[in-house]
Amino acid sequence: MSQSSDDLAFLPEEFSGTARLFPLPNLVLFPHVIQPLHVFERRYVELLRDAIEGDRLIAMALLEPGWEDDYEGRPPLAPVACLGRVLNWQLQPGNRYNVLLLGLRRVRVARELPPKRRFREAQVEIVEDEYPCATASRRPALQRDVIAAFEKMLPHVKDSQELFHHLSVDTISLGALTDVISYALDLDVYTKQLLLAEENVDCRAKILLAHLKCAARETCQTSVAAGFPPGFSAN
Numbered sequence: 001m002s003q004s005s006d007d008l009a010f011l012p013e014e015f016s017g018t019a020r021l022f023p024l025p026n027l028v029l030f031p032h033v034i035q036p037l038h039v040f041e042r043r044y045v046e047l048l049r050d051a052i053e054g055d056r057l058i059a060m061a062l063l064e065p066g067w068e069d070d071y072e073g074r075p076p077l078a079p080v081a082c083l084g085r086v087l088n089w090q091l092q093p094g095n096r097y098n099v100l101l102l103g104l105r106r107v108r109v110a111r112e113l114p115p116k117r118r119f120r121e122a123q124v125e126i127v128e129d130e131y132p133c134a135t136a137s138r139r140p141a142l143q144r145d146v147i148a149a150f151e152k153m154l155p156h157v158k159d160s161q162e163l164f165h166h167l168s169v170d171t172i173s174l175g176a177l178t179d180v181i182s183y184a185l186d187l188d189v190y191t192k193q194l195l196l197a198e199e200n201v202d203c204r205a206k207i208l209l210a211h212l213k214c215a216a217r218e219t220c221q222t223s224v225a226a227g228f229p230p231g232f233s234a235n
Contacts, residue, residue, distance in 0.1 A: 010085065010104045012126050019059035019083060019107065020047050021120040023075075025067050028192035029060040029082040030179040031103040040096040043118035048089065048097055050117075056086040059107055059124060062193050074112070074120060080127065080197040083107045103179075106196060129175035130200045142205050143174045149212035150181055175201040178208050187211060 022044060029035050039048050051058050061081035069075070084101040091097055107124035131139070172180075182195040182204075191211065198204040 012105070015057075015083075015126065016055075017123055017125070018113070019057060019081075019122055019124045020051055021061055021077070021081070021109075021112075021122055022047060022058050023061040023063050023067075023077050023120065025063040025071075026189055027060065028062055028183075028189055028196055029084055029101065029103045030183040030192075030196060031082060031105055032176045032179045033103050033183045034087065035060070035084070035101045035103065037099040037101055038092075038096065039099055040094070045095060045097065046117065047119035048086070048099065050119075051086055052089060057083060057104075058086065058101060059083045059109075059122070060101070060103075061109070062189060074115070077109060077112075078193050078197070079109055080193075081107050081109060081124070082196060083124070083126070103183075106199065127199050129173075131175075132200065132202060135202045139174060139202060142202060142209075143177065146174070146177060146181070146205050146209050146212070149209055149216065152216050153185075153212060173201075174205055178204045181212075182208055185211070185215065 027035070039045055047058065059081040062078040063071075064076040064078060067075040082103050083105045084103050086099060087102050088100040089097050090099075106127040108127050110123045110125050113121040113123065178195065178201065182192060187195075195204055195207060198207060
């Protein structure tokens with residue numbers, strides 16, 4: 001059965017601070033984007049059902065290197081994750097689900113809770129974007145540089161016109177701009193995690209800008225983008 005909700009608002013003051021953890025080795029979610037997921041592992045099916053019956057919140061976290069030795073257990077996680085809300089879910093044959101998850105906020109994992117269910121849970125703290133006053137005067141130029149660098153990459157990005165329209169570059173904040181571009185580009189997961197973990201928006205934009213310039217130099221050899229939105233990610 002397909003379900004959906006029109007209530008997309010997220011009020012930090014109403015968040016309990018307890019998050020269901022959905023750790024994966026190959027996916028970094030960012031705020032402001034929608035991630036398709038194909039959920040089939042028993043523990044994550046249980047997690048999804050619990051979320052649907054509750055606040056519909058799930059924290060996507062990246063597994064740290066070495067996760068292969070303890071994937072079925074509780075391998076270490078990157079300390080910053082992305083809290084998302086389940087927008088839509090469809091039950092598939094074999095007790096599987098297709099899900100659309102909206103990225104809401106960065107969160108820092110403060111402490112993982114004792115295992116009481118098949119899936120993992122943690123106390124998390126919301127991490128807001130930082131816009132230092134000292135660099136405010138240079139921020140518009142930095143945003144223009146990021147947009148210009150990304151525009152150069154558009155011919156090499158699948159569905160580029162849809163993506164660029166989605167960005168609404170005239171009104172979008174620099175933080176949201178960096179998040180959407182970071183998500184869309186085919187960067188390795190550890191670079192994406194670095195961008196997710198950087199709460200200083202100016203620093204994040206400079207890191208992204210460096211990667212955009214590097215990617216522009218390599219477009220003749222490699223494909224730098226994976227399309228937007230990407231396909232379903234399997235757990």
